[in-house]
Every structure is written in structure tokens, then in C-alpha cells.
Amino acid sequence: MSGTTATTQAAAVPARVFWTALAVVGALLLLTYLVAFDNGAVSQSGMLLHELMHDGRHLLGVPCH
Amino acid sequence: MQSFIQILLRGLLAGLVGGLLAGSFAYTVGEPWLDRAIAVEEAQAAAAPPEPDGHSHEEALVSRSGQKAGLFLATALFGVAMGGLLATAFALLRRRPRAPGGVRSALGLAAAGLVAVVLVPALKYPPNPPGVGDPGTVTARTVSWLLLVVLGLLAGWAAVAAHRALRTAGEAPRAAAAAGAFLATVGAAYAVLPTFQEVPGGFPATLLWSFRLATLGTQFALWVGVGLVFAVLVERLGRSAAAPTATPVAVGA
Numbered sequence: 001m002s003g004t005t006a007t008t009q010a011a012a013v014p015a016r017v018f019w020t021a022l023a024v025v026g027a028l029l030l031l032t033y034l035v036a037f038d039n040g041a042v043s044q045s046g047m048l049l050h051e052l053m054h055d056g057r058h059l060l061g062v063p064c065h
Numbered sequence: 066m067q068s069f070i071q072i073l074l075r076g077l078l079a080g081l082v083g084g085l086l087a088g089s090f091a092y093t094v095g096e097p098w099l100d101r102a103i104a105v106e107e108a109q110a111a112a113a114p115p116e117p118d119g120h121s122h123e124e125a126l127v128s129r130s131g132q133k134a135g136l137f138l139a140t141a142l143f144g145v146a147m148g149g150l151l152a153t154a155f156a157l158l159r160r161r162p163r164a165p166g167g168v169r170s171a172l173g174l175a176a177a178g179l180v181a182v183v184l185v186p187a188l189k190y191p192p193n194p195p196g197v198g199d200p201g202t203v204t205a206r207t208v209s210w211l212l213l214v215v216l217g218l219l220a221g222w223a224a225v226a227a228h229r230a231l232r233t234a235g236e237a238p239r240a241a242a243a244a245g246a247f248l249a250t251v252g253a254a255y256a257v258l259p260t261f262q263e264v265p266g267g268f269p270a271t272l273l274w275s276f277r278l279a280t281l282g283t284q285f286a287l288w289v290g291v292g293l294v295f296a297v298l299v300e301r302l303g304r305s306a307a308a309p310t311a312t313p314v315a316v317g318a
């Protein structure tokens with residue numbers, strides 16, 4: 001079942017679109033990480049980004065504290 | 066390629082609109098409860114014995130008004146990210162045979178996002194205001210919550226797969242199979258993942274409940290906004306590019 005699905009998709013999606021989509025997904029997940037989980041380790045901004053996003057993180061329902 | 070970029074840009078724009086909508090909702094409805102929770106937290110901190118070294122209150126890096134402005138930044142960026150992911154999923158799925166039409170799959174994907182990314186995790190790990198939650202378990206809670214987001218998406222996929230597998234059956238058995246596959250996946254995830262009960266004994270129940278409703282409303286505003294704006298933009302794109310399109314677009318079933 002999953003095998004057939006994968007082949008159908010691979011045949012339908014050109015390689016350039018696939019790699020662009022993969023890069024886009026990576027960039028968007030990084031953005032999500034910076035908003036929802038960063039505490040300075042990745043952004044090197046200390047706790048600044050973390051504190052700035054504090055209210056948004058709480059009200060979007062992301063685990064915090 | 067051209068059409069993927071066109072869809073992606075519309076998703077990012079829809080995400081920005083949805084994110085700002087969510088920010089407005091959170092600012093109006095959620096912030097008063099957040100302020101009260103911080104007041105409760107500070108009252109408890111003040112009642113506790115002071116630190117031996119004398120400075121129990123550290124200097125705030127970002128002021129409260131700065132954090133309230135940051136709320137809009139956070140929801141806007143989160144919305145842009147979700148809108149882009151939604152558009153990417155939409156662009157890849159629509160190439161498959163038997164994919165539903167543009168508006169239907171745009172709205173369906175946004176609804177799936179709301180259920181899988183918000184409702185499934187929130188029922189097991191309800192969002193907490195400041196002052197609730199043990200800082201020592203935050204990593205475990207975050208990892209479990211992320212796992213539940215992934216399992217929520219998996220449950221949505223299982224529902225669609227079950228629905229498709231019974232193609233020859235009537236609509237009612239297919240819907241029952243889809244619901245069963247979804248509930249079985251979510252139920253198994255709820256049973257296996259750890260539970261955290263960390264609400265302090267004296268924390269006001271009304272405040273906790275209202276805060277949690279406000280977070281659900283914020284996410285609801287975000288996903289409904291993203292879904293509706295994206296569906297409208299995609300429909301307009303489909304109409305303007307109806308004649309000269311390079312990619313095969315499967316419309317209808």
C-alpha cells in the first residue's frame with residue numbers, strides 16, 4: 001500500500017519540486033523552532049528571543065516553563 | 066515548479082493573515098488571563114521565603130509590554146510557518162490521482178492541521194499559563210507533546226487510508242472505518258505517552274480553564290484564517306491559470 005503510494009508520488013513530483021519542497025519544509029520547521037522552542041542554544045540570542053515570544057508561546061499552547 | 070512557488074507564496078500570505086488574526090484574538094481574549102496568571106505566580110513568589118543571596122527578582126530581559134508586542138510577532142511567524150507547510154502539503158498532494166478539488170482539499174488540510182496539531186495534543190497535554198508546570202519536566206513534556214503532534218498527523222493519515230481502503234463499501238461504513246482508525250491511533254498514543262499532572266493545589270480553577278479556552282481559540286482563529294484565505298487564493302489561482310497550466314491538475318474525483 002505505502003509502496004505503491006510512494007512510487008505514484010515519486011513519478012508525479014519532479015525532482016526539482018521535491019528538493020525545493022524539502023528545503024522549504026526544513027526552513028519552516030526551523031522558523032517554528034525559533035518561535036516555539038528556542039532558548040538561545042540555536043539562535044545565539046541568549047534568552048532574548050525566548051522572552052520576546054513568551055506570550056505567543058503560552059497562548060499558542062506550546063509547553064513552556 | 067512555477068506552480069509550486071505560486072502555491073507556496075499564497076500559503077505564506079494566508080499564514081500571515083491567520084497568524085495576525087490569532088494574535089488579535091490572543092491579545093484581546095488571552096492576555097487578561099495571562100496577566101492574572103503572572104499576578105498569581107508573583108504573589109506566590111513573594112510569599113515564599115526570599116533567596117539567601119538577596120535578589121529574588123531578576124531584571125526582566127523583555128518588559129511585559131514588549132512581550133505583548135512579541136505576541137503578534139510570534140503568532141505571525143508561527144502562522145507563516147504553518148501556512149507554508151500547509152501549502153507544501155497541498156502542492157504535493159494535488160498531483161496525486163483522485164485528489165479532491167482545490168478549495169475542498171485546502172479546507173480539509175487546514176481542518177486536519179487543527180485537529181492533528183492542536184486538538185489531539187491539547188486534550189492530553191492541555192496548555193498551561195505561567196505559574197503552572199514543573200520547570201524540571203519541561204523537556205519531557207515538550208518531547209511528548211511533539212510526539213503527539215506527529216501521532217496526530219499519523220492518525221489523520223490512518224483515517225484517510227481506512228476511508229480509501231473501503232472504496233467499494235457504502236459511505237457510512239467508510240466513515241466509521243475512518244473514525245475508528247483515527248480514534249484507535251489517538252487512543253493508543255494517549256495510553257502509551259506519559260501523563261503530567263502539575264497544576265499547583267491552590268491555582269484558581271476558573272483562571273486555568275479560561276486560559277486553556279483562550280489558547281484553543283487562538284489556534285482555532287489561526288487555522289480557520291489560514292484555511293479560508295488559502296482556499297480563496299488557491300481558487301483564484303486555479304481560475305486565472307485554468308487555460309495555460311504546465312502541471313496536470315486533477316479536479317474532482
